[in-house]
Amino acid sequence: MRIVNLIRIASRSLSKNKLRTFLTMLGIIIGVASVIAMLAIGEGSKQNIKASIASLGTNSIMIFPGAVNQGGVRMEAGSSANLKREDSEAILARCPLVEFVSPVVRTGAQIITGSQNWRTIVIGAFTDYFSIRNLNVVSGTYFSATDERAAAKVCLVGQTVSVNLFGEGSDPIGQVMRINRIPFKIIGLLEKKGQNTFGQDQDDIIIAPFSTVQKRMLSTTNINQIIASAVSEEDVDGAKDEITMLLRERHKLAEDVEDDFTVRTQSDISNIFGSISKVLTILLGSIASISLLVGGIGIMNIMLVSVTERTKEIGIRLAVGAKSKDVLMQFMIEAMFISFVGGIIGVGLGTLVSVLVAKFGGWPVAVTIYSIALSFLFAAIIGIFFGWYPARKAARLNPIDALRYE
Amino acid sequence: MEKEKILIEVRNLEKIYRSGEIELHALSGVSLSIEAGEFVAIMGASGSGKSTFMNIIGCLDSPTYGEYYLDGIDVLKLNRDQLAELRNKKIGFIFQSFNILSRTTAIENVELPLLYNNKLNSKERREKAFNALKAVGLGDRPDALPNQLSGGQQQRVAIARALVNEPQVILADEPTGNLDSRTSYEIMEIFQNLNDKGITIVMVTHEADIAMFAISNILFKDGKIIENNSVKNRKSASEELKKNPKADINKMLK
Numbered sequence: 001m002r003i004v005n006l007i008r009i010a011s012r013s014l015s016k017n018k019l020r021t022f023l024t025m026l027g028i029i030i031g032v033a034s035v036i037a038m039l040a041i042g043e044g045s046k047q048n049i050k051a052s053i054a055s056l057g058t059n060s061i062m063i064f065p066g067a068v069n070q071g072g073v074r075m076e077a078g079s080s081a082n083l084k085r086e087d088s089e090a091i092l093a094r095c096p097l098v099e100f101v102s103p104v105v106r107t108g109a110q111i112i113t114g115s116q117n118w119r120t121i122v123i124g125a126f127t128d129y130f131s132i133r134n135l136n137v138v139s140g141t142y143f144s145a146t147d148e149r150a151a152a153k154v155c156l157v158g159q160t161v162s163v164n165l166f167g168e169g170s171d172p173i174g175q176v177m178r179i180n181r182i183p184f185k186i187i188g189l190l191e192k193k194g195q196n197t198f199g200q201d202q203d204d205i206i207i208a209p210f211s212t213v214q215k216r217m218l219s220t221t222n223i224n225q226i227i228a229s230a231v232s233e234e235d236v237d238g239a240k241d242e243i244t245m246l247l248r249e250r251h252k253l254a255e256d257v258e259d260d261f262t263v264r265t266q267s268d269i270s271n272i273f274g275s276i277s278k279v280l281t282i283l284l285g286s287i288a289s290i291s292l293l294v295g296g297i298g299i300m301n302i303m304l305v306s307v308t309e310r311t312k313e314i315g316i317r318l319a320v321g322a323k324s325k326d327v328l329m330q331f332m333i334e335a336m337f338i339s340f341v342g343g344i345i346g347v348g349l350g351t352l353v354s355v356l357v358a359k360f361g362g363w364p365v366a367v368t369i370y371s372i373a374l375s376f377l378f379a380a381i382i383g384i385f386f387g388w389y390p391a392r393k394a395a396r397l398n399p400i401d402a403l404r405y406e
Numbered sequence: 407m408e409k410e411k412i413l414i415e416v417r418n419l420e421k422i423y424r425s426g427e428i429e430l431h432a433l434s435g436v437s438l439s440i441e442a443g444e445f446v447a448i449m450g451a452s453g454s455g456k457s458t459f460m461n462i463i464g465c466l467d468s469p470t471y472g473e474y475y476l477d478g479i480d481v482l483k484l485n486r487d488q489l490a491e492l493r494n495k496k497i498g499f500i501f502q503s504f505n506i507l508s509r510t511t512a513i514e515n516v517e518l519p520l521l522y523n524n525k526l527n528s529k530e531r532r533e534k535a536f537n538a539l540k541a542v543g544l545g546d547r548p549d550a551l552p553n554q555l556s557g558g559q560q561q562r563v564a565i566a567r568a569l570v571n572e573p574q575v576i577l578a579d580e581p582t583g584n585l586d587s588r589t590s591y592e593i594m595e596i597f598q599n600l601n602d603k604g605i606t607i608v609m610v611t612h613e614a615d616i617a618m619f620a621i622s623n624i625l626f627k628d629g630k631i632i633e634n635n636s637v638k639n640r641k642s643a644s645e646e647l648k649k650n651p652k653a654d655i656n657k658m659l660k
């Protein structure tokens with residue numbers, strides 16, 4: 001029996017039941033498409049998180065007040081009182097592997113110009129902050145150490161703030177605006193950064209000298225975090241150790257007492273988010289796999305029904321000389337055809353859905369060859385696995401029993 | 407010469423159906439030799455074992471006891487696949503209920519045995535199937551679906567399918583059972599033409615007038631052969647049809 005003949009037989013019988021063939025295929029299509037889309041979404045957010053974290057600067061180190069949370073990071077540690085501006089200055093003075101350091105305070109603020117107002121976040125930091133975060137100005141300048149010491153009422157604005165207060169394309173340098181009623185002069189416009197992984201607009205920001213924000217706006221000595229960078233990428237871990245030892249000493253912690261602060265390097269954070277997004281991907285992937293499995297069971301169900309319904313047909317085929325393996329192959333080819341074609345359509349649909357999610361949902365996606373290969377292979381295996389049992393059932397029928405079946 | 411060659415030989419065939427305690431002897435000791443070129447009509451009451459016998463010699467079923475040689479081959483020693491090959495190459499089976507694939511065109515139905523036979527390419531297959539359809543008078547309707555054909559035409563498709571692999575023997579279990587008498591005569595005309603060309607035919611019928619077209623008649627009773635006679639005054643189906651061009655033949659004969 002030539003395989004071409006078998007394919008001809010199988011395709012004739014599939015085309016005679018177009019609707020049923022399509023509905024069975026739909027199970028596989030949806031299964032494969034959701035695997036592709038889910039993996040694409042998971043993979044996309046993983047890559048995006050990685051990129052966002054890398055944009056923090058590969059050498060950067062963050063110090064938060066308070067001890068480590070179980071298995072996580074405190075991104076907004078709030079106002080624990082145990083991290084001070086002096087800690088930051090001590091790090092710069094006494095940790096040779098640290099190149100730049102800046103304390104960071106953050107506050108929400110209402111901005112008013114002549115006719116516009118806008119709510120945004122104001123960050124207070126040292127000039128080093130720009131170096132650590134790789135922030136560049138597109139016009140104007142950074143503030144200086146002198147501005148910081150004098151608590152000068154100057155600031156740099158992000159693109160979103162500039163556009164909302166002064167309009168698209170206009171230069172805000174030299175303009176004065178009121179931040180929580182205090183007049184500030186704009187001395188620099190920051191380069192556009194876009195959204196980060198969590199959908200925050202990184203350009204909706206104002207950066208002012210640390211002492212200005214701390215004294216004039218917050219009147220507190222507490223700080224939100226200290227951000228630093230090591231002299232080189234290789235020295236990040238060394239710098240982390242130096243900082244830890246120094247802060248323990250300054251905070252007078254006994255040997256057996258836990259750190260009252262948390263030091264995180266860029267790679268620590270990247271690892272944590274890496275494992276979170278891995279869990280996310282596995283979760284999404286396994287939900288999608290279940291739908292693929294359900295699709296497979298659908299194939300088996302239809303093939304079983306089909307074997308029963310076509311018992312007479314099988315009898316006729318056996319009577320005119322079909323061998324067991326011919327009948328087995330016919331049903332296997334039918335099942336495999338459904339899962340292969342379903343797999344191909346599913347890959348297409350899944351990719352399309354991913355692209356649409358990226359476009360309209362603003363969610364990062366990345367369709368990988370690996371996920372296409374995986375889901376396609378999975379669909380093929382399902383076709384073979386779930387097609388085999390009904391096919392074998394058909395092939396084992398006795399000619400006369402099959403013919404007598406009504 | 408040809409006529410003396412024994413094509414089908416069975417000895418002491420028994421078929422027992424068991425259901426629980428009850429044993430049913432559908433065949434109880436059937437022995438028979440059929441020569442090549444014969445045209446045998448098997449008669450007998452319903453339940454006398456005719457179909458059981460046909461299914462066994464058609465290699466669709468196996469006997470409980472006995473021996474069966476087809477063209478010198480010891481059939482009962484063959485495995486499933488070898489039996490399938492025998493059904494494909496040597497035997498053409500025709501059923502009372504036609505047993506053609508629904509939603510499948512006439513020519514595709516006729517092609518079916520050829521699909522399970524490696525030798526031909528698709529063009530040769532079409533050609534052969536078309537010739538077989540022409541031989542049964544359906545050359546003008548190769549693409550008709552079964553539900554567009556009359557019972558007689560469907561049976562012609564089944565006959566064409568049985569013929570297409572050029573079998574040595576055609577086995578027909580009540581081929582005219584579902585047909586009116588004129589159509590039955592037309593089928594008999596085809597059978598007689600085939601038989602004249604040398605194909606052996608074994609046919610079950612319970613209509614005496616149909617049996618008159620065969621060369622010999624066998625009578626079954628309770629799973630045994632009780633009579634085996636050659637037909638005196640054998641009729642020619644084409645002549646009977648000519649004699650009564652349109653009228654209901656059944657009425658004329660009675």
Ligand SMILES: Nc1ncnc2c1ncn2[C@@H]1O[C@H](COP(=O)(O)OP(=O)(O)O)[C@@H](O)[C@H]1O
Nearest residue numbers: 423430432450451452453454455456457458459
């Ligand atoms: N598959 C079967 N199972 C049980 N009994 C059967 C089966 N097939 C036929 N029989 C019985 O065997 C006997 C012969 O049947 P069959 O050969 O079909 O008779 P015929 O064709 O002469 O009418 C009948 O009594 C019938 O009931």
Ligand SMILES: [Mg+2]
Nearest residue numbers: 456457458579
């Ligand atoms: Mg019968």
